[in-house]
Amino acid sequence: xxxxxxxKISAVGSATVALDACGKPEHQLIRFIPEEELIPGIAQxxxxxxxxxxxxxxxxxxxxxxEAEVTRHGQVGLxxxxxxKKLEGNPAHxxxxxxxxxxxxxxxxxxxxxxxxxxxxxxxxxxxxGEYQEIGWEEAIKELASRLSSLKPxxxxxxxxxxxxxxxxxxxxxxxxxxxxxxxxxAVKFEFFEQTVLRRANELSFGHQQLPTxxxxxxxxxxxxxxxFLGTWNSPVAQNLGxxxxxxxxxxxxxxxxxxxxxxxxxxANADEWVYAKPGTEGLLALGLAHxxxxxxxxxxxxxxxxxxxxxxxxxxxxxxxPEAVAKSTGAEAARIQRLAREMAEHAPAVVLIGGAPLAQxxxxxxxxxxxxxxxxxxxxGKPGGVSFTPQPPMPDLDVPKExxxxxxxxEGILAGSAPVEALLVYNANPxxxxxxxxxxxxxxxxxxxxxxxxxxxxETSILADLILPDHxxxxxxxxxxxxxxxxxxxASLAPPAMxxxxxxxxxxxxxxEAAHQVGGGVxxxxxxxxxxxxxxxxxxxxxxxxxxxxxKTPDDFWSEVQAKGGWWSGEAAKSAAVVAAKxxxxxxxxxxxxxxxxxxxxxxxxxxxxxxxxxxxxxxNLPWMQEMPDTISTAMWSTWVEINxxxxxxxxxxxxxxxxxxxxxxxLQAPALIAPGIAPDVVAMPVGQxxxxxxxxxxxxxxxxxxxxxxxxxxxxxxxxWASTRVKITRTGKKGKLILFGGxxxxxxxxxxxx
Amino acid sequence: MVIDEDxxxxxxxxxxxxHAENNIATVGDDQAARGRAMHWIRVERYxxxxxxxxxxxxxxxxxxxxxxxxxxxVCPTYASYHNPEGLNAQIYNRCIGTRYCANACxxxxxxxxxxxxxxxxxxxxxxxxxxxxxxxxIMEKCTFCIQRIKxxxxxxxAEKRPLKxxxxxxxxxxxxxxxxMVFGDLNDPESxxxxxxxxxxxxxxxxxxxxxxxVTYLKRDTWHNGQNA
Numbered sequence: 001x002x003x004x005x006x007x008k009i010s011a012v013g014s015a016t017v018a019l020d021a022c023g024k025p026e027h028q029l030i031r032f033i034p035e036e037e038l039i040p041g042i043a044q045x046x047x048x049x050x051x052x053x054x055x056x057x058x059x060x061x062x063x064x065x066x067e068a069e070v071t072r073h074g075q076v077g078l079x080x081x082x083x084x085k086k087l088e089g090n091p092a093h094x095x096x097x098x099x100x101x102x103x104x105x106x107x108x109x110x111x112x113x114x115x116x117x118x119x120x121x122x123x124x125x126x127x128x129x130g131e132y133q134e135i136g137w138e139e140a141i142k143e144l145a146s147r148l149s150s151l152k153p154x155x156x157x158x159x160x161x162x163x164x165x166x167x168x169x170x171x172x173x174x175x176x177x178x179x180x181x182x183x184x185x186x187a188v189k190f191e192f193f194e195q196t197v198l199r200r201a202n203e204l205s206f207g208h209q210q211l212p213t214x215x216x217x218x219x220x221x222x223x224x225x226x227x228x229f230l231g232t233w234n235s236p237v238a239q240n241l242g243x244x245x246x247x248x249x250x251x252x253x254x255x256x257x258x259x260x261x262x263x264x265x266x267x268x269a270n271a272d273e274w275v276y277a278k279p280g281t282e283g284l285l286a287l288g289l290a291h292x293x294x295x296x297x298x299x300x301x302x303x304x305x306x307x308x309x310x311x312x313x314x315x316x317x318x319x320x321x322x323p324e325a326v327a328k329s330t331g332a333e334a335a336r337i338q339r340l341a342r343e344m345a346e347h348a349p350a351v352v353l354i355g356g357a358p359l360a361q362x363x364x365x366x367x368x369x370x371x372x373x374x375x376x377x378x379x380x381x382g383k384p385g386g387v388s389f390t391p392q393p394p395m396p397d398l399d400v401p402k403e404x405x406x407x408x409x410x411x412e413g414i415l416a417g418s419a420p421v422e423a424l425l426v427y428n429a430n431p432x433x434x435x436x437x438x439x440x441x442x443x444x445x446x447x448x449x450x451x452x453x454x455x456x457x458x459x460e461t462s463i464l465a466d467l468i469l470p471d472h473x474x475x476x477x478x479x480x481x482x483x484x485x486x487x488x489x490x491x492a493s494l495a496p497p498a499m500x501x502x503x504x505x506x507x508x509x510x511x512x513x514e515a516a517h518q519v520g521g522g523v524x525x526x527x528x529x530x531x532x533x534x535x536x537x538x539x540x541x542x543x544x545x546x547x548x549x550x551x552x553k554t555p556d557d558f559w560s561e562v563q564a565k566g567g568w569w570s571g572e573a574a575k576s577a578a579v580v581a582a583k584x585x586x587x588x589x590x591x592x593x594x595x596x597x598x599x600x601x602x603x604x605x606x607x608x609x610x611x612x613x614x615x616x617x618x619x620x621x622n623l624p625w626m627q628e629m630p631d632t633i634s635t636a637m638w639s640t641w642v643e644i645n646x647x648x649x650x651x652x653x654x655x656x657x658x659x660x661x662x663x664x665x666x667x668x669l670q671a672p673a674l675i676a677p678g679i680a681p682d683v684v685a686m687p688v689g690q691x692x693x694x695x696x697x698x699x700x701x702x703x704x705x706x707x708x709x710x711x712x713x714x715x716x717x718x719x720x721x722x723w724a725s726t727r728v729k730i731t732r733t734g735k736k737g738k739l740i741l742f743g744g745x746x747x748x749x750x751x752x753x754x755x756x
Numbered sequence: 757m758v759i760d761e762d763x764x765x766x767x768x769x770x771x772x773x774x775h776a777e778n779n780i781a782t783v784g785d786d787q788a789a790r791g792r793a794m795h796w797i798r799v800e801r802y803x804x805x806x807x808x809x810x811x812x813x814x815x816x817x818x819x820x821x822x823x824x825x826x827x828x829x830v831c832p833t834y835a836s837y838h839n840p841e842g843l844n845a846q847i848y849n850r851c852i853g854t855r856y857c858a859n860a861c862x863x864x865x866x867x868x869x870x871x872x873x874x875x876x877x878x879x880x881x882x883x884x885x886x887x888x889x890x891x892x893x894i895m896e897k898c899t900f901c902i903q904r905i906k907x908x909x910x911x912x913x914a915e916k917r918p919l920k921x922x923x924x925x926x927x928x929x930x931x932x933x934x935x936x937m938v939f940g941d942l943n944d945p946e947s948x949x950x951x952x953x954x955x956x957x958x959x960x961x962x963x964x965x966x967x968x969x970x971v972t973y974l975k976r977d978t979w980h981n982g983q984n985a
Contacts (some may be wrong), residue, residue, distance in 0.1 A: 013900065025927075049825050066881060066885070067809075068878060068881055069877065069878065083881050084882075085882065085883070085885070086776055086884060086886055087776070088930060088931065089930075089931070095873075097935070098930070099769075099931060099932065099933040099935075100773070100931045100933070101766045101767060101769045101931075101933055102767065102769045102770075102771065102772035102773075103772075104769075104774035105769060105773045105775075105776050105931060106772050106776070107884065108776060109883045112878050112879050112880075112882050113879070114876040114878065114879060230765040230766075230767060231765075231767060231932075236767070236933070237933045238960060240765055240767060240933035240934040241776065241933055241934065241935065243763075243765065243934055244763040244765075244933075244934035244935045244936060247762045247763050247934075247977070248760055248762050248763050248974075248977070249935075254977055254979060255979075258980040262812060264768050264812065266767070267765070268812075269766060269801070269812035269814065270765050270766070270812075270814070272978070274808070274809075274811075275808075276807070276808035347981070377804070392809060401885070405880065418980055463939070470816045498767075502878065502881075528942060533831050544864070564898060581817070587776060613768060616807075624782040625772055625776070626772075626777050627782070628782040628784075628788060628793055629768055629771050629772055629787075629795075630768070630771070630793075630795065630798065632766040632767070632768050632799055632801060633766075633801060633812075635801065637785070637793060638784075638785035638788055639785075640791075645807060646806075646807075647807070677803050677805075677806065677807060677810055678803075678807065678810045678812065679807070680807065680808070681807070695807075697876070702785075738785075738789070740785060740788050740789045742788070742793055742798065743794065743800070743801070
């Protein structure tokens with residue numbers, strides 16, 4: 001017996017001892033046999049799929065042998081296993097081409113987070129108390145299945161709701177099938193920075209209910225309305241790559257970036273020209289640009305096609321949107337509007353982006369339609385250097401799953417008693433944290449008799465759960481992803497587990513499948529697969545007959561090749577699929593002025609929450625790397641802050657770090673002031689993500705949550721939350737807040753203050 | 757190394773990648789408030805002008821790996837020394853924590869461990885086994901990911917071939933989504949990094965100090981009707 005075999009056997013031995021108390025030791029043991037291919041000190045690179053945001057970047061996971069201390073039923077054992085040590089981008093992946101953002105880099109801390117739920121738990125104390133008791137998986141799944149079987153359809157649909165983050169993979173397909181087999185309504189999808197408005201606009205203008213993809217690498221002129229596309233919006237890594245090429249990747253040629261917004265974002269800071277526009281008037285500004293282009297015959301009006309027909313007055317040359325009129329309503333100078341319009345018409349290919357705050361206004365849809373029309377007028381739709389739509393891989397069942405109700409409608413139904421919910425399943429969605437108080441989400445969820453969560457962490461929503469069935473992390477489970485945007489190829493990413501599970505967790509899809517089989521009947525039949533792996537294999541097999549990055553003769557070869565490469569992509573072959581189809585006519589939209597929540601006299605500031613570079617919508621706040629990573633504009637760590645214009649601050653006697661009270665009609669919060677030169681005098685901004693009450697040791701009770709003072713106003717056409725339409729007032733508390741700046745404060749400021 | 761400020765978008769991917777690669781401790785809010793946070797690479801942000809005519813510039817700053825490094829001669833124990841390849845190396849087990857080097861460094865890229873780092877279990881499983889974990893009283897800094905350099909050299913040696921340009925990259929360069937950073941052999945005039953470092957946009961930080969940094973910054977370009985400046 002050589003040394004390696006001896007170590008292997010002793011590791012198995014210790015695992016056996018450690019796992020003695022488990023229900024079926026042979027099941028447990030198999031997971032802990034040291035992996036053959038691992039040689040101590042030698043790294044293995046395994047494919048992965050990043051799930052830190054919806055972009056769906058491909059990963060390479062560096063796996064090395066290590067010793068993990070794990071607890072099973074109160075017994076501690078030291079297990080030799082392959083551990084993920086570093087995440088890099090997959091160089092072959094069409095979305096991120098070997099690159100990775102900060103969230104992606106911090107993905108290791110999801111798997112190794114000390115606050116993960118390590119085994120199934122049942123609530124023992126009152127809701128919200130956080131008192132739990134460990135239970136076994138058999139018992140947990142049995143309870144879930146019996147709860148589901150006992151639900152009786154009260155005339156209409158089954159009183160069951162599935163609340164999930166928007167999933168663009170086969171987990172979403174599985175949930176959809178599961179619910180329809182049970183006779184329950186479709187899943188309720190929730191994320192705070194939802195993209196409903198933009199998808200709807202793209203459907204109306206271009207016939208694609210999808211997020212757009214921008215060919216920045218070939219663009220010569222980019223005007224972006226509000227979208228933080230280099231930071232947090234859409235597919236940031238792909239957009240950064242394209243942007244880098246636009247700037248310095250083409251010898252002798254350099255594209256221009258113009259950013260239009262009310263608060264300088266990380267993207268705005270990179271712009272060659274930064275244009276201030278009053279919040280919510282972005283669509284008017286886009287029409288002002290279109291007016292100049294039409295009037296000066298730089299492009300024919302018909303060039304905009306269907307997208308132009310969506311705008312009232314387009315065929316008449318937008319007579320109401322002269323530069324002077326638009327200047328008055330937006331705050332941008334008329335001469336500048338004229339110059340920008342000429343520049344963008346002269347420097348083809350030009351492309352226009354819109355996202356973030358301009359869509360989260362009451363007039364959000366019309367803003368997006370105006371920008372779409374401008375893009376079409378410039379001839380940039382479906383062209384190199386323009387905007388296109390990522391083709392979808394030819395897989396069955398993948399057609400966009402039916403839109404479920406919104407969280408708002410779900411909660412209204414529960415509270416009014418019109419659509420009672422007796423059982424609620426929650427997966428990676430945290431609406432209790434990320435909804436305005438007027439939606440009364442917590443109150444509604446507390447009325448639900450049974451809540452089960454599949455979350456890896458106890459957060460503000462899952463703390464209400466009666467049963468938590470913790471999911472594996474994305475490095476421990478089968479992952480797939482179908483990117484909605486960020487590439488011109490059809491992509492289906494796939495990765496087997498990069499490492500064995502660290503804790504006594506189970507993959508959500510597998511739990512759902514087992515529960516479905518226990519419920520039996522039609523539900524079991526609708527989900528014929530034993531495991532999620534089987535389901536994925538069947539789904540990917542349908543790609544084998546199509547030309548793409550993987551070609552193999554037999555299903556087994558294809559399946560192992562797809563796993564090895566980290567997915568399947570169509571290559572250049574399917575690029576033509578991105579050609580844009582027209583949509584049958586709908587009534588043209590009038591771009592209107594936005595409506596705000598709160599009177600100007602009492603609430604003088606527009607309140608602008610924005611996606612934090614560190615925490616996104618708050619889901620990354622439990623990662624210590626993200627907490628300590630300095631925010632790129634403020635250099636703040638472990639903090640929240642209110643950004644305020646220097647002149648406004650001077651007028652109100654506010655100094656950097658002063659604790660301010662920010663109050664709207666719907667609530668108030670306290671946060672330290674950050675004097676930010678790039679924000680309009682009548683706007684204050686706050687990053688979303690801090691202010692958690694229950695989200696582990698790193699995030700809980702830190703900073704303030706701006707979502708909790710937002711009004712319930714919604715976008716007029718789509719009903720999406722207009723999160724940028726609240727007005728606030730600001731008062732000094734006389735105290736100092738906790739503002740931790742890596743940059744040691746904005747050192748250049750005090751001197752400039754004195755000069756003024 | 758060459759860092760192109762015209763490409764850098766300030767996304768901080770380099771900062772996170774560096775933490776993950778080099779086992780850099782997170783110190784927590786109280787220590788961070790005392791200025792003890794450790795970031796071997798940081799993204800500096802510079803404002804110009806008043807609202808609404810604001811211009812901002814980002815500049816990622818790792819150790820500049822000076823050819824004439826002020827941190828080296830001040831070390832009484834030769835912990836900070838110039839390695840044969842020209843890197844400012846830090847030998848942790850020589851360091852006695854006088855912090856002279858950090859005082860001497862004009863770029864503020866040296867960080868001191870005021871406490872033993874704390875990793876709430878199982879966060880310690882994320883450690884890169886190729887990089888030692890520093891303890892209290894030790895000065896640490898950017899190494900240009902020397903563990904990756906060594907690994908690539910050993911591999912090339914075993915395969916009896918010279919290192920290829922761009923064969924490997926430090927963690928920050930590998931992750932950079934806008935491809936703003938380029939790493940390579942400055943001694944090879946044909947390497948990509950050498951060619952870029954001779955760009956007319958190039959300069960080094962605080963060059964008047966005579967430290968001769970090995971990081972060249974390419975300044976933010978301006979737009980002239982679609983042409984490069």
